[in-house]
Amino acid sequence: MSKLNPITIFWFRRDLRLSDNAGLFHALKGSASVLPLFIFDDGILINLENKSDPRVTFIYKTVCDLKIQVQAMGSDLLVRKGQVLEVFKSLFENYKIEAVYTNNDYESAAIRRDKLIADFVESRGAAFKSFKDQTLFEKDEILTGTNKAYSVYTPYKNKVLAKLNEFYLKSYPNDLYQSSFLKLTKKEKMLEISDLGFTESSLSFPAPELSSQMLKSYEKNRNFPYLNSSTSHLGLHLRFGTLSIRELAREGKKYSDVWLSELIWRDFFMQILWHYPHVENQSFRPEYDKIVWRNSPEDFQRWKEGTTGYLLVDAGMRELNSTGYMHNRVRMLVASFLCKHLLIHWHQGERYFAKKLLDYDLSANSGNWQWAAGSGCDAAPYFRIFNPMTQQEKFDPDLVYVKKWVPEYQSQRYPDPMVEHTVGRDRCLQAYGKILKKEAI
Numbered sequence: 001m002s003k004l005n006p007i008t009i010f011w012f013r014r015d016l017r018l019s020d021n022a023g024l025f026h027a028l029k030g031s032a033s034v035l036p037l038f039i040f041d042d043g044i045l046i047n048l049e050n051k052s053d054p055r056v057t058f059i060y061k062t063v064c065d066l067k068i069q070v071q072a073m074g075s076d077l078l079v080r081k082g083q084v085l086e087v088f089k090s091l092f093e094n095y096k097i098e099a100v101y102t103n104n105d106y107e108s109a110a111i112r113r114d115k116l117i118a119d120f121v122e123s124r125g126a127a128f129k130s131f132k133d134q135t136l137f138e139k140d141e142i143l144t145g146t147n148k149a150y151s152v153y154t155p156y157k158n159k160v161l162a163k164l165n166e167f168y169l170k171s172y173p174n175d176l177y178q179s180s181f182l183k184l185t186k187k188e189k190m191l192e193i194s195d196l197g198f199t200e201s202s203l204s205f206p207a208p209e210l211s212s213q214m215l216k217s218y219e220k221n222r223n224f225p226y227l228n229s230s231t232s233h234l235g236l237h238l239r240f241g242t243l244s245i246r247e248l249a250r251e252g253k254k255y256s257d258v259w260l261s262e263l264i265w266r267d268f269f270m271q272i273l274w275h276y277p278h279v280e281n282q283s284f285r286p287e288y289d290k291i292v293w294r295n296s297p298e299d300f301q302r303w304k305e306g307t308t309g310y311l312l313v314d315a316g317m318r319e320l321n322s323t324g325y326m327h328n329r330v331r332m333l334v335a336s337f338l339c340k341h342l343l344i345h346w347h348q349g350e351r352y353f354a355k356k357l358l359d360y361d362l363s364a365n366s367g368n369w370q371w372a373a374g375s376g377c378d379a380a381p382y383f384r385i386f387n388p389m390t391q392q393e394k395f396d397p398d399l400v401y402v403k404k405w406v407p408e409y410q411s412q413r414y415p416d417p418m419v420e421h422t423v424g425r426d427r428c429l430q431a432y433g434k435i436l437k438k439e440a441i
């Protein structure tokens, strides 16, 4: 590779696909040849406790596939492991780079990283360009009549639906520009997963396929965790960008308004994180951080293991621990149970989900945990407390889901409820009420 030919780098992050990829499209349309790059970021890998974390396996396999596809076009995908800035320094030593293209990320750590890299790239006389790709709308695209960020979902959704026309839904025709990938005769060998300090997870991942059948019955079936394909299971693919949000939203528009509105919840929480970054660690409503939580480590442990004595809570936690997935209805219940019945701060539950969920996403996780705790924007009022028994009777009446995950539920080994429902409920109303009633005066 001659250092004389200027090239553009396209930096993949949570947009791991070649088709309908906004940043990649703009890079390929430019005048310079494009060399794609993926970096296994030491800054992220070091924080993962589980050295066979299934999300690393998923990314690794996806990157292997991408590399094969790019090689088939006569080019190569550079795959590096290290500190991101060091990787870019070394690339600038070896190539004449005129621009780095990528897609926007809205998490504070990613924003800091991108600023660091943009400053470095620009200090070397190259351009840094980043595009909207993972959301339908971002940042300030959807604002209230007085130009403020929305903090209530329904008016936000209505504004999105009014604006969501062809223009925002159309795919980028990346395949028309494939010849713009840099031609390389010598290809680099792919890293081994062990080079990352990880071993392969044996978990299986949902296929990146959306069924129109599922969409058509989504509204009717979505609340029942025992129905295996009542929801899409595409969270993981949206998280890592193996599917395009535009493509999925078009299908939602065609077959299910209710499913489309779930994709809009995803956008909603992303714009909340962008406008109110404190929600990562603190309550959206600050008064909730003054509640005197019990935070009992023993109770937290029983919740994590799924031995609370409440069938649907335990089934959900065991599903999460074994598969990295939990049905939304059950996520709502286990979160409410932790914050309200056990009086454990939502952030502890949020961190546990962050370790376990394949589809973990900071904005959706924090947004939904705070919704369940009552502390978030547009959250359920604090005095609405799910009854875990009624929830099971309503959403798993024949105990199909429970029997799958808690097979010993009728035996001596299964514990009694760790806190009686009305006792937990009253304790919660007292602890929340003490602070929230005072704040309301």
Ligand SMILES: Cc1cc2nc3c(=O)[nH]c(=O)nc-3n(C[C@H](O)[C@H](O)[C@H](O)COP(=O)(O)OP(=O)(O)OC[C@H]3O[C@@H](n4cnc5c(N)ncnc54)[C@H](O)[C@@H]3O)c2cc1C
Residues within 6 Å of the ligand: 222, 231, 232, 233, 234, 235, 236, 238, 262, 263, 265, 266, 267, 269, 326, 327, 328, 329, 331, 332, 335, 353, 357, 359, 360, 361, 362, 364, 365, 366, 368, 369, 372
């Ligand atoms: C306490 C709690 C924590 C959660 N943590 C996450 C998380 O870390 N990552 C995550 O993607 N979702 C999270 N959710 C939202 C929701 O439970 C999952 O998106 C959904 O269960 C994933 O299954 P699915 O892909 O089959 O979803 P479907 O029902 O098929 O929905 C399609 C997609 O819409 C999006 N979506 C659906 N519901 C929501 C929602 N309430 N908020 C934001 N986006 C939504 C997701 O991208 C999902 O994949 C959480 C919910 C709760 C109550």
